[in-house]
Each structure stands twice: as structure tokens, then as C-alpha cells.
Amino acid sequence: MEYIAWSLIIVCFIIGFVGLIYPIIPSVIFILGGFLLYGVFFSFAELPWWFWLIELLFVGLLFGADMMANAFGVKKFGGSKAGLWGSTIGLLIGPFVIPFVGIIIGPFIGAFIAELLITRTSIKQAIKIGFGSVIGFLTSVITKGIVQIVMIVIFFFVV
Structure with missing residues (x-):
């Protein structure tokens, strides 16, 4: 039974990292x-209150980092809402339309089309904003990956 339990725990952690690539999966x-x-x-007794406090703070950080990094990338390059x-x-x-490459192309195309159609910006500016969205996404993935690793390291340290 112990092997099954650890297998399920590790599968959850792996799915969490897959969620970095497929943002539809709530990785955290x-x-x-x-x-x-x-x-x-x-046993929950092995996981003290401070462990849960730290992990919940990281959860909040991950949700905030995801939104802030994408917004920062778009806004930094002159994008709108x-x-x-x-x-x-x-x-x-x-990622679902174009597996693997879609994770990079999707935000670019989405920002590009939105800026062209809704704000009527120039093609050059829309391309710049599209790149900003990709940079914001990649920054978010790196940040979230590091925080998730720290969360898991703390877990194994406590256990």
C-alpha cells in the first residue's frame, strides 16, 4: 500500500509540472x-501548521505570479487589456491546437490578433506586444517551476 501511496503522490507532483506547459491544468x-x-x-500529524502556512503562501504566490508575469510582459511592450x-x-x-509549439505561438497570436482587431494598433506594435506576451509567459513558467520545486523540497524536508 505504501508504494501505491507514494506513486500517487509523485504522479500529482509530475502533473503539477506538466501544468507548467499546459496551463489548463491547475499545477499548484x-x-x-x-x-x-x-x-x-x-499522517497529517507529520505535517506541522507552519508547513501548511508556508505552502499556502506559495500557492497564493503562484496564482499571483502567473497573472502578474503575463500582464507585465504585455504591458511592458505597450499592450492593452x-x-x-x-x-x-x-x-x-x-497547446491543444498546435501541441508543443502552441504553448509559445498561442499567446503570441492571441495578443497580436487582439491588439490588431480591438485597439487598432499597427502590425509592428502588435508583433512587439505578442513577443511581450511570450516573454511574460516564459517568465511565469520559470518562476512557477522554481516555486513548485521549493514547495516539494520543503515537503520532503518535513517528511
Whole structure:
């Protein structure tokens, strides 16, 4: 039974990292799910209150970092709310339309089209904003990946 429990916990952690590539998967929820599975299969007593406090702060940080990095990338390159929404929609749809490459092309195309159609910006400026959305997304992935690794390291340190 112990092998099954650890397998499920590790699968949750892996799905959490897959969520970095496929943003439709709530990655941090799966990481948290791995911690909860540990408590269910083994013992919540081994996970002290400060562990949960730290992990919940990281959860908040991850949700905030995701939104802030994308908004920063679009805004830094002159984008509007339309570009931000287009980037977000492209980020969610891109990986399913064009696997692997869609994760990069989706936000770019989404921001580009939104800026052209809604704000009537120039093609050159729309391309610049599209690149900004990609930079924001990549920054978010790196940041979230590091935070998720720290969360898991703390978990194994406590356990």
C-alpha cells in the first residue's frame, strides 16, 4: 500500500509540472493534492501548521505570479487589456491546437490578433506586444517551476 501511496503522490507532483506547459491544468492544486494524499495515506500529524502556512503562501504566490508575469510582459511592450486577454486565450487554446509549439505561438497570436482587431494598433506594435506576451509567459513558467520545486523540497524536508 505504501508504494501505491507514494506513486500517487509523485504522479500529482509530475502533473503539477506538466501544468507548467499546459496551463489548463491547475499545477499548484496537484502539488497541494500530493501533500493532502500524504496526509490521508500516512499522517497529517507529520505535517506541522507552519508547513501548511508556508505552502499556502506559495500557492497564493503562484496564482499571483502567473497573472502578474503575463500582464507585465504585455504591458511592458505597450499592450492593452485586449492584448492581455488575447494572450491568455491564446495560452489556453494554443497547446491543444498546435501541441508543443502552441504553448509559445498561442499567446503570441492571441495578443497580436487582439491588439490588431480591438485597439487598432499597427502590425509592428502588435508583433512587439505578442513577443511581450511570450516573454511574460516564459517568465511565469520559470518562476512557477522554481516555486513548485521549493514547495516539494520543503515537503520532503518535513517528511
